[in-house]
Amino acid sequence: MKSAGAAWCFVAPALVVIGLFFVGPVMAALALSLTDFDIYALADHRNLRLVGLHNYAQLLQTPLFWQALGNTLYFVVVGVPLSIGVSFGTALFLHSRVVRFQGAFRTALFAPVVTTLVAVAVIWRYLFNPHYGLLNYGLGRLGIPPVDWLGDPSWAMPAIIVLAVWKNFGYNMVIFLVGLQSIPEPLYEAARIDGASVWRQFRHVTLPTLAPIVTMVNILTIAGYFQLFAEPYVMTQGGPLQSTVSVLYFMYEEGFKWWNLGTASAVAFLLFLLIFGVTAVQLRLSRWDVP
Amino acid sequence: MGRPVRRRLAAAFVNGALLAMAALTVFPLVWMLSVSLMSPGEASTFPPPLLPGQATLANYRELFTQAGMGRYLVNSVALTTAVTLSSLLFNVAAGYAFAKLRFAGRDRIFKLLLGALVIPPQVAMVPLFLLLRHLGLVNTYGGIIVPALASIFGIFVVRQYALSIPDDVLEAARIDGASEFRIFRSIVVPVLRPIIVTLAVFTSLGAWNDFMWPLIVLNDMELYTLPVALASLSREHVQDNELMMAGAVLTTLPVLLVFLAMQRYYIRGLTLGSVKE
Numbered sequence: 001m002k003s004a005g006a007a008w009c010f011v012a013p014a015l016v017v018i019g020l021f022f023v024g025p026v027m028a029a030l031a032l033s034l035t036d037f038d039i040y041a042l043a044d045h046r047n048l049r050l051v052g053l054h055n056y057a058q059l060l061q062t063p064l065f066w067q068a069l070g071n072t073l074y075f076v077v078v079g080v081p082l083s084i085g086v087s088f089g090t091a092l093f094l095h096s097r098v099v100r101f102q103g104a105f106r107t108a109l110f111a112p113v114v115t116t117l118v119a120v121a122v123i124w125r126y127l128f129n130p131h132y133g134l135l136n137y138g139l140g141r142l143g144i145p146p147v148d149w150l151g152d153p154s155w156a157m158p159a160i161i162v163l164a165v166w167k168n169f170g171y172n173m174v175i176f177l178v179g180l181q182s183i184p185e186p187l188y189e190a191a192r193i194d195g196a197s198v199w200r201q202f203r204h205v206t207l208p209t210l211a212p213i214v215t216m217v218n219i220l221t222i223a224g225y226f227q228l229f230a231e232p233y234v235m236t237q238g239g240p241l242q243s244t245v246s247v248l249y250f251m252y253e254e255g256f257k258w259w260n261l262g263t264a265s266a267v268a269f270l271l272f273l274l275i276f277g278v279t280a281v282q283l284r285l286s287r288w289d290v291p
Numbered sequence: 292m293g294r295p296v297r298r299r300l301a302a303a304f305v306n307g308a309l310l311a312m313a314a315l316t317v318f319p320l321v322w323m324l325s326v327s328l329m330s331p332g333e334a335s336t337f338p339p340p341l342l343p344g345q346a347t348l349a350n351y352r353e354l355f356t357q358a359g360m361g362r363y364l365v366n367s368v369a370l371t372t373a374v375t376l377s378s379l380l381f382n383v384a385a386g387y388a389f390a391k392l393r394f395a396g397r398d399r400i401f402k403l404l405l406g407a408l409v410i411p412p413q414v415a416m417v418p419l420f421l422l423l424r425h426l427g428l429v430n431t432y433g434g435i436i437v438p439a440l441a442s443i444f445g446i447f448v449v450r451q452y453a454l455s456i457p458d459d460v461l462e463a464a465r466i467d468g469a470s471e472f473r474i475f476r477s478i479v480v481p482v483l484r485p486i487i488v489t490l491a492v493f494t495s496l497g498a499w500n501d502f503m504w505p506l507i508v509l510n511d512m513e514l515y516t517l518p519v520a521l522a523s524l525s526r527e528h529v530q531d532n533e534l535m536m537a538g539a540v541l542t543t544l545p546v547l548l549v550f551l552a553m554q555r556y557y558i559r560g561l562t563l564g565s566v567k568e
Contacts, residue, residue, distance in 0.1 A: 006471035007392035014385035014441035021438040028418035098302035108313035114550040116500045118518040119539035122525050123323045126532050132337045178562045230502045261417050268414045
């Protein structure tokens with residue numbers, strides 16, 4: 001009995017903080033999304049009215065919301081496979097037995113992960129500069145005409161994807177690397193004795209063993225990429241022609257620029273449902289993989 | 292082709308590819324440093340220079356004297372320190388209790404917490420803003436620190452590590468009449484030291500780099516953290532590349548140095564919850 005009291009002293013502070021400042025607000029977000037909370041309600045709560053699903057219905061008729069959703073999906077659908085592909089490829093290279101200075105390579109490749117997103121977005125905005133950016137200079141040397149990376153609606157999102165892949169691939173690379181290192185050597189030996197080629201070893205030993213890690217990496221990376229915000233905020237401010245407005249950027253402007261907090265909550269909730277749905281589908285699919 | 296030759300070719304290819312990859316990865320960061328040392332206007336020429344004609348600290352001087360970066364640096368350091376130290380206390384205590392102490396509903400609560408991990412933090416932002424406004428914490432340091440006092444991730448990481456503490460050690464201390472708090476302080480914390488360092492590195496890098504929430508909650512320029520200040524500066528000074536690069540160096544060099552020094556602990560944190568079941 002005495003020890004249960006002490007236990008509560010250890011957990012209660014953290015639980016109170018999480019309940020009050022995370023779980024509570026999440027539930028309140030659902031409630032808030034059913035109201036017309038705006039700048040008038042912010043001034044005086046008596047101006048607040050319940051409007052049911054009106055915010056959601058309204059959103060589905062807002063072209064910019066659909067555009068933001070489309071932009072975000074573009075970022076996820078192109079960015080995630082690229083990002084994970086680079087991570088996996090680099091991890092395979094790093095894991096190779098012939099690698100020298102594995103530690104130094106890993107550190108260099110991982111460095112962008114810990115950098116401040118705002119700062120590296122500033123760097124890349126300069127690299128992408130149409131007039132004196134290094135990227136256009138390099139392309140020019142290869143005979144490719146200059147591209148207005150961040151000023152052209154069809155190139156702005158690809159440019160942001162390049163930044164995101166550069167910044168993020170090191171994270172999953174390390175996770176894949178640890179996974180590769182944890183595959184027991186006897187598995188490979190047995191495969192070799194059976195006369196399996198390098199490719200067949202990869203296909204029948206490496207991939208199946210890594211499957212749970214791949215699923216987890218997929219889920220976390222997709223959830224992370226859905227939360228695109230700082231890159232467009234710094235590099236393009238959602239432009240050009242709103243081609244880089246993401247769902248969160250839309251939510252930020254709706255909520256904290258125009259103070260339509262009811263609508264902003266609805267946006268946040270839709271994003272949550274989307275991420276949740278995609279996660280659930282992936283967990284389902286991964287279970288099918290297991291024979 | 293003989294085996295040794297093929298092996299050597301493979302080694303050259305793999306190492307060469309990795310070297311190219313690593314150079315490409317590090318290049319933007321090195322170049323940021325180089326451009327930050329150029330004199331104003333030097334980087335706005337074509338082709339862009341790789342190294343400064345004459346290295347100068349003028350941009351850094353301007354950041355501190357004109358742009359008020361000294362103040363933002365102090366804000367970032369203070370907030371990161373406060374968030375890291377206080378959240379360590381909350382998370383370590385809770386993580387240990389979830390692993391080793393018995394109380395009603397322990398496993399149910401822990402499962403609920405794990406479930407809540409799938410909720411993106413932005414969902415809570417609007418109501419959290421209103422709550423903090425009600426508490427008078429918007430536009431104060433408290434608006435950053437208070438919601439960050441505990442984190443599910445932190446509790447989880449500490450719990451996983453604390454599971455390995457043998458029960459008989461704790462039991463023996465109890466029989467000797469040590470109080471639960473004494474046990475925590477003199478047995479548990481020393482054992483948990485490696486994971487505490489890992490969590491400290493993780494938390495401080497996260498707090499330093501955080502952008503969206505400080506952007507929402509801090510309106511006074513006086514209170515800006517470095518990322519928020521840099522973002523606002525970069526919207527004003529679109530053309531001043533050298534100045535912006537100096538700002539980027541100031542913002543990101545501290546975290547890079549912490550990472551380089553504490554790499555071992557950081558990488559362990561990455562793989563702790565993932566690979567081991």
